Amino acid sequence: MRSMAYFPYFVAGWLMVMGAVGIVWSRNLVRAIVCLSVTQSGTYVLLLAIGYQRHAVAPILGAQDENTRPLVDPVVQAMTLTDIVVSAGVTALLLAIAVQVARRHRTTDPDQLSTLTG
Amino acid sequence: MKRLRWLVCWFGICTFGILLIFAIPGLPPVGDVSHPYRDLAVRAAVEHATANTVASVNFDTRAFDTLGEEAIFFTAVLGAIALLRPARHEKDRRLPHSGRVLASTRLAGYVFLGITTVVGWDVVAHGHLTPGGGFQGGIVAGSGLHLAYVAGNYSVLQRIRPLRLLEIGEAAGVVGFIGIGLAGLVCAGSFLTNFVPMGILGGFLSGGTVALLNAVVGLEVGCGVVMLLSRFLEQDLVMT
Amino acid sequence: MADVLMVGALLLTAATGTVTVLTREPRAQLMVLSSFGLVMSLAFLTLQAPDVALSQLAVGSIVVPLMTLLALRVIERHSRESPTKRGKP
Numbered sequence: 001m002r003s004m005a006y007f008p009y010f011v012a013g014w015l016m017v018m019g020a021v022g023i024v025w026s027r028n029l030v031r032a033i034v035c036l037s038v039t040q041s042g043t044y045v046l047l048l049a050i051g052y053q054r055h056a057v058a059p060i061l062g063a064q065d066e067n068t069r070p071l072v073d074p075v076v077q078a079m080t081l082t083d084i085v086v087s088a089g090v091t092a093l094l095l096a097i098a099v100q101v102a103r104r105h106r107t108t109d110p111d112q113l114s115t116l117t118g
Numbered sequence: 119m120k121r122l123r124w125l126v127c128w129f130g131i132c133t134f135g136i137l138l139i140f141a142i143p144g145l146p147p148v149g150d151v152s153h154p155y156r157d158l159a160v161r162a163a164v165e166h167a168t169a170n171t172v173a174s175v176n177f178d179t180r181a182f183d184t185l186g187e188e189a190i191f192f193t194a195v196l197g198a199i200a201l202l203r204p205a206r207h208e209k210d211r212r213l214p215h216s217g218r219v220l221a222s223t224r225l226a227g228y229v230f231l232g233i234t235t236v237v238g239w240d241v242v243a244h245g246h247l248t249p250g251g252g253f254q255g256g257i258v259a260g261s262g263l264h265l266a267y268v269a270g271n272y273s274v275l276q277r278i279r280p281l282r283l284l285e286i287g288e289a290a291g292v293v294g295f296i297g298i299g300l301a302g303l304v305c306a307g308s309f310l311t312n313f314v315p316m317g318i319l320g321g322f323l324s325g326g327t328v329a330l331l332n333a334v335v336g337l338e339v340g341c342g343v344v345m346l347l348s349r350f351l352e353q354d355l356v357m358t
Numbered sequence: 359m360a361d362v363l364m365v366g367a368l369l370l371t372a373a374t375g376t377v378t379v380l381t382r383e384p385r386a387q388l389m390v391l392s393s394f395g396l397v398m399s400l401a402f403l404t405l406q407a408p409d410v411a412l413s414q415l416a417v418g419s420i421v422v423p424l425m426t427l428l429a430l431r432v433i434e435r436h437s438r439e440s441p442t443k444r445g446k447p
Binding site for chain 2: 004005006007008009010013016017020021024049050051052053054058059060061062070071072073074075077078081082084085086088089090092093095096097099100111
């Protein structure tokens with residue numbers, strides 16, 4: 001089971017790398033935004049993995065049993081929570097920019113955009 | 119040009135991978151028992167009688183950070199709405215004629231519209247006790263409103279969605295957050311202090327300001343989501 | 359047992375994330391993105407994070423794919439309307 005102790009971190013790293021490759025690979029801006037959200041998902045896994053404890057329960061206190069079983073770390077969960085909501089807002093802003101680009105330039109292919117400026 | 123881009127990409131990814139392989143053994147192993155911040159956060163939550171320790175961290179110990187994050191969300195929504203304004207030549211708009219909707223779809227849509235709205239605000243109201251809170255409940259209630267479009271048509275959605283009020287609601291959410299913080303400054307001496315009587319752990323009236331902050335965040339996020347989706351829908355349906 | 363569940367859910371997360379990146383057709387990609395959000399919220403449940411799972415379920419599998427789908431439709435319409443359209447690669 002020792003070898004499993006670092007496995008979630010590799011999943012987090014894998015998601016970040018795949019998202020980054022996807023951004024470079026994508027031929028239109030919407031795809032790039034979707035890949036960016038995959039990259040960001042890697043950070044959620046990383047944060048939650050740091051706070052996880054084996055045999056611990058979710059960080060909700062019952063009426064009496066707060067000292068009987070350990071809880072997982074609520075601090076990283078709070079960070080992840082706000083991270084997710086902020087990512088929704090930022091994705092919306094990026095999509096709005098992509099729509100604006102399509103309106104102006106009639107395309108969202110980054111390669112064509114470099115030649116169409118002005 | 120394209121080859122150069124891939125070269126830079128692979129160089130960056132290989133470097134990142136190598137650094138990651140060196141860095142990961144330095145992290146605490148997953149499932150470890152030592153979590154010093156957890157111990158402090160849980161103690162703080164028990165002291166302030168907040169059963170949901172995540173809400174306690176978000177709206178009590180780290181409330182100032184949450185104000186920053188709420189501001190990011192507010193600004194992002196504002197920016198997206200400004201960018202998606204209809205252009206001048208798109209002003210001659212017509213409402214889309216609604217297609218046929220199956221009676222069963224219509225029924226399910228309206229039933230679930232009610233259920234989602236209630237569940238969303240329930241999640242907000244119990245955010246200090248059970249999993250959930252302002253962020254999640256606001257999103258559930260805000261996006262659930264669009265079941266009216268699935269079930270009926272665009273004009274039904276427009277009727278139950280007073281955009282003018284939602285704009286005010288979104289701003290009121292942010293102002294309310296700051297106002298509760300200032301009330302803490304006046305009553306207890308520092309910004310965003312939990313100054314309301316705490317109650318007992320697990321009771322509905324517990325946690326002090328956590329429940330109040332949950333409510334204003336729910337208002338802000340809910341209104342923000344509806345306005346965002348309304349702008350995207352408007353771009354898609356009404357223009358041209 | 360809990361560990362097996364967690365590892366399985368994380369493996370599934372990595373797999374769906376990879377498929378999301380590799381899917382070329384934009385609308386198919388959105389469906390995959392939505393299921394990626396769903397799988398991810400299950401993985402968060404196995405990591406004992408119900409708050410985060412709820413948030414991820416609402417944002418990652420509903421709001422973000424929906425906004426992206428609407429934006430995609432608008433963008434497609436703008437690209438199609440274009441008088442100076444260039445050949446797609």
